[in-house]
Amino acid sequence: MSALLALVRRDVALALRLGGGGSIGVAFFVLVIVLVPLGIGPEGNTLQKIAGGILWIAALLAALLSLDRLFQADYEDGSLDQLMLAPVALEQVVLAKSVAHWLTTGLPMTMIAPVLGVMLALPVETLPVLVFSLAIGTPALSLVGAVGAAITVGVRRGGLLLSILVLPLYIPTLIFGARAVDQALLAIDPTAALALTGAVTLMAAALAPFAASAALRVNAA
Amino acid sequence: MDLVLENLGCRRGGRPVFRGLSFRLEEGQAAQIRGPNGVGKSSLLRVLAGLVPPADGEARLGDLALSRARAAFQESVAYAGHLDAIKPALTLQQNLAAWASLFGAEAGRVDHALQMFSLEPLADRPAAQCSAGQKRRLGLARLLVMDRLLWLLDEPTVSLDAASTEVVANLIREHISTGGLALVATHIDLGLGDGPVLEMRPLEPSAPVEEDAFLAGEWA
Numbered sequence: 001m002s003a004l005l006a007l008v009r010r011d012v013a014l015a016l017r018l019g020g021g022g023s024i025g026v027a028f029f030v031l032v033i034v035l036v037p038l039g040i041g042p043e044g045n046t047l048q049k050i051a052g053g054i055l056w057i058a059a060l061l062a063a064l065l066s067l068d069r070l071f072q073a074d075y076e077d078g079s080l081d082q083l084m085l086a087p088v089a090l091e092q093v094v095l096a097k098s099v100a101h102w103l104t105t106g107l108p109m110t111m112i113a114p115v116l117g118v119m120l121a122l123p124v125e126t127l128p129v130l131v132f133s134l135a136i137g138t139p140a141l142s143l144v145g146a147v148g149a150a151i152t153v154g155v156r157r158g159g160l161l162l163s164i165l166v167l168p169l170y171i172p173t174l175i176f177g178a179r180a181v182d183q184a185l186l187a188i189d190p191t192a193a194l195a196l197t198g199a200v201t202l203m204a205a206a207l208a209p210f211a212a213s214a215a216l217r218v219n220a221a
Numbered sequence: 222m223d224l225v226l227e228n229l230g231c232r233r234g235g236r237p238v239f240r241g242l243s244f245r246l247e248e249g250q251a252a253q254i255r256g257p258n259g260v261g262k263s264s265l266l267r268v269l270a271g272l273v274p275p276a277d278g279e280a281r282l283g284d285l286a287l288s289r290a291r292a293a294f295q296e297s298v299a300y301a302g303h304l305d306a307i308k309p310a311l312t313l314q315q316n317l318a319a320w321a322s323l324f325g326a327e328a329g330r331v332d333h334a335l336q337m338f339s340l341e342p343l344a345d346r347p348a349a350q351c352s353a354g355q356k357r358r359l360g361l362a363r364l365l366v367m368d369r370l371l372w373l374l375d376e377p378t379v380s381l382d383a384a385s386t387e388v389v390a391n392l393i394r395e396h397i398s399t400g401g402l403a404l405v406a407t408h409i410d411l412g413l414g415d416g417p418v419l420e421m422r423p424l425e426p427s428a429p430v431e432e433d434a435f436l437a438g439e440w441a
Contacts, residue, residue, distance in 0.1 A: 002322065002325075003322060003323045003324070003325055006319060006322035006323055007319075007323055010308075010311075010319045013311070014308060014310055014311070017310040076304075077304055077305070077306055077307060077308070078302055078303070078304025078305060078306040078360075079306040079308070081267075081270070081272055081300060081302060081304070081306065082300070082306045082320065082363070083323075084270075084271070084272060084295065085270060085271070085295050085296075085298060085299070085300060085367075086323050086324055087296050087324060087325060088323070089292070220272050220273070221233070221267075221272065221273040221274060
């Protein structure tokens with residue numbers, strides 16, 4: 001366990017260094033949302049209606065930005081070979097690296113989301129639902145993304161291929177996450193949508209480590 | 222524990238790299254792998270590190286069989302390949318400490334390993350500022366942190382100066398004197414004592430190419 005925590009710590013530290021790409025995702029997320037009122041116009045009604053969808057789409061794209069380096073950096077400098085020899089299962093390594101990715105993308109996005117929600121004229125009472133949907137939905141982005149990152153680990157400029165592979169798999173999270181915000185806006189109980197958002201994340205947590213480590217083993221050979 | 226290769230074969234990207242490799246390395250011995258470029262020395266080491274599945278045959282370390290107990294086999298192996306697995310953004314000390322905690326080694330080993338490779342004065346410098354030889358020394362220092370039985374070294378002395386090469390040779394001798402094993406692919410003589418030499422040769426066609434009437438021009 002402490003070995004995995006050390007790996008999470010190392011990855012978070014590396015992501016926050018210059019060139020690590022940790023803060024890029026969050027900055028991108030904020031910028032996209034700031035651009036929306038400029039493009040759509042400042043009318044509260046319109047913004048409110050699209051807020052849930054836009055926030056979630058921006059979150060998907062922001063999560064993708066730093067995914068391509070999730071395993072590639074380790075693959076290129078030989079660290080991946082050493083990680084495979086470590087006394088922890090490769091599946092656990094994948095899980096630890098996904099957690100580190102979430103800590104530097106999903107978590108800060110979740111924390112800044114209320115501010116951006118207000119910018120998109122979301123009523124204050126819907127903000128807890130927005131935050132909660134992001135908190136339980138964004139881990140799926142890191143986990144599913146890890147599978148794509150593992151498949152494209154040996155591909156030069158694999159980021160483009162990665163987005164094409166991974167974005168379709170993000171659809172369930174997007175639908176349920178955005179739906180929860182919309183329902184809160186319409187004063188409908190969002191529990192069902194939230195439960196499904198969480199379910200997608202749990203399923204990703206159960207399957208993604210195995211799929212990603214299988215892909216990494218193939219690519220290491 | 223002895224390392225035994227039985228008829229080991231390897232295919233990469235659909236092409237056979239080597240096959241029918243049999244070899245025995247006894248406890249306390251270091252073996253040198255020799256052979257021309259491209260003969261499969263690195264592939265052999267990657268197979269033994271469990272990174273590439275063998276196409277056929279078996280490798281055994283004591284009673285651990287690579288094909289059946291890969292995870293346990295891998296936990297007895299330390300591998301130093303062409304890449305040093307170093308993060309340029311971290312200092313030398315942080316690099317090694319990260320590996321130490323992942324491999325469950327006590328923190329004291331990090332300082333010891335840095336000392337053995339005379340990297341102590343550079344310990345707080347980012348690895349990005351180090352020369353190729355210094356990075357290689359750091360990559361090899363990981364062997365001391367990991368504390369594994371079988372060392373698989375792929376050209377460990379590349380970009381090392383004479384003094385560091387001697388350090389590496391001494392460490393290998395010390396490792397085998399305490400009952401360890403080492404398999405070293407190298408083109409220079411490290412003076413590893415009376416260990417066996419694994420001579421690898423390019424693959425010969427398994428059957429002679431027969432005179433084919435069609436190919437000989439009968440088609441015309």
